[in-house]
Amino acid sequence: MVMLFRYNNLVRELVNKSSNEHGIIEMSLVNEVLSGLRECKPTGHRDILKAYLFEIRKTLRKQLVEVEFGCQPNESLISSLKSKLDTITSHSLDLQVSKNDQLIAGYRVRLVDDVFEDSIQSRLSKLSQSLTS
Amino acid sequence: MFLKTQSNQDYPNSPNPLLRKLSYLSIMSSITELIRKEIESLSTDSTRTNVGTITTLADGVARVDGLSKVMYNEMIEFPNNVLGIALNLEENSVGCILLGDVSSLKEGDEARTTGRLLSVPVGKELLGRVVDAVGRPMDGKGAIKSDETLPVERIAPGIIPRKSVDQPLQTGIMAVDSMVPIGRGQRELIIGDRSTGKTTIAIDTIINQAKINKQGEKSGDPNFRPVYCIYVAVGQKNANVARTIKTLEESGAMEYVTIVSAPAADNPANQYLAPYSGCAMGEWYMENGMDALIVYDDLSKHAVAYRQISLILKRPSGREAYPGDVFYLHSRLLERSARLNEDSGNGSLTALPIIETQMGDVSGYIPTNVISITDGQIFLETDLFNKGIRPAVSVGLSVSRVGSAAQIKAYKKVAGKVKLELAQFRELAAFSQFESDLDATTKASLDRGARIVELFKQTASNPISVEVQTAIMWAMQNNFFDSIAVSDVNRATQSLRDYMETQGKEACELIYSTGKLEEETEQKLRSAVEDWKRTFS
């Protein structure tokens, strides 16, 4: 982990090269970066790749919004959510909508490491915690 | 609304049918109102939490990816009700120490912020209880019904609310009370090698507080200020903690004591936290205008637990592999002990930290640190302990920087010179071995010194009240012991003590109530001691 920090600047540059003009990471650009690295065989190739993977994951997570609903979501709900989210963040987001029966009802939105949640499940767990503690 | 429904309750039995119907309607409407309000209060906005995932997990420390909005020292929630505290906030990850059973956690588990700092229950409900580092009961006596909590990490009182030490805290140990007196709000270090009676001094002090508290409560004096005690056991063997609890219970002191225990088998995070938790419990008394005493047994093991955590968190290590902030570890803890002034409620928190040395070396890293933070130290010597001079208080190396200002007048009068006399004796005794004939003053000093040494010998769990101590010291200063053989002095002390607690009670009570040694008191004391001397053989 500590070793990987050595390649911080290089890796940041590589991630920049892997994303298009909107800041979205693209498969083809990633392939280009990888083949470029393979060609010039830098020292610490393996470590650079590891750090690159870590950074790419982090960036991808920033662009991905996981949305879970307790019931079957309809189109209008999703589009209104999307417009709301666009006002929050500057860069464009990739919305991944799914249904999660465990929530029972309500929603759960995950944006990077922030979770916005209002569901029966979270309320029940809060209730059970307040009763047991 | 509640009142309305209750008053309407009379109407259902009313003979008037209209009134009966009306009352039912009114009850119904108020019930629906109640439920509607409940629903309204339920539909709150969504909660926002900050989450992360565990990337590595080792030795009670988790590294968490994410948690970008975590605060320093914030409580982190892991699955299965495991709690952690964020200690390292780094660029890409957060280092958390884990409290409780970590065996259920695994890599990839979700961690979430709580927005709270770690808090422990505080208040008098904790008296007589044994709790762990986060204030959960460990004694099987049921839940602790305290409705107040305080954060474990708090800022020490500043300069303005403080006041200098001016009230005594009697340990009941003659060697300590006379030579290194302690005042309320003071921080006095107990330092010595292993098994030199460090814990015993602290426990005796607690037992003495309980004795004084009971005496004070019985007297019904409205100005009496009891001292509540907290004993924090860090990194000790469970058997030792059990022994301590037993001693306290047998002496009837437990009702004034809270024990915070993080034994050696506990994880280092709990050992690291326990002193701060105990301190928060003590601060509650201080901030509510009461007096408390806290014993940290011991801070060497606390430093070791902290070193362990720091090494796993990959913090840079310095001397003896301790991290750079090990001084701050103890300074911020001990600074929280204070004496507050009248405007701030007049409370106090006295601290008795304990440090174990190796081969009597007080110049080790942790000992020097803690010595420099505290207001003096009681140094216990292995040599003295093995010679049977117990408590093994070293005269030369023990000091109290502020406590003498708090000694009661009567005691100060009789004990003022004793430290000097004993120090002189130790010095003279060292070279008198080579001299064949000694001059009269040297011989007198030697005689006096040898008797004081015997006088100060005191068994464990046997504290002596300050008024009886005053009487004994007075008898010594007024040459009543000079005619008794050195080997008999200890027995004589015991016998005088018994006498003063029974027949000679009157003089002692005068000292207790006035705190002074006036002409009349001294007269009574003299006749009592003379009476005793006649009976003693």
Ligand SMILES: Nc1ncnc2c1ncn2[C@@H]1O[C@H](COP(=O)(O)OP(=O)(O)OP(=O)(O)O)[C@@H](O)[C@H]1O
């Ligand atoms: N004043 C005393 N008179 C007689 N025995 C004593 C006295 N003080 C301590 N002892 C005995 O000495 C032993 C060690 O005492 P204690 O446990 O207080 O030492 P310690 O320095 O705290 O030891 P450790 O390093 O294990 O914590 C105990 O068995 C205790 O009973």
Ligand SMILES: [Mg+2]
């Ligand atoms: Mg001990």
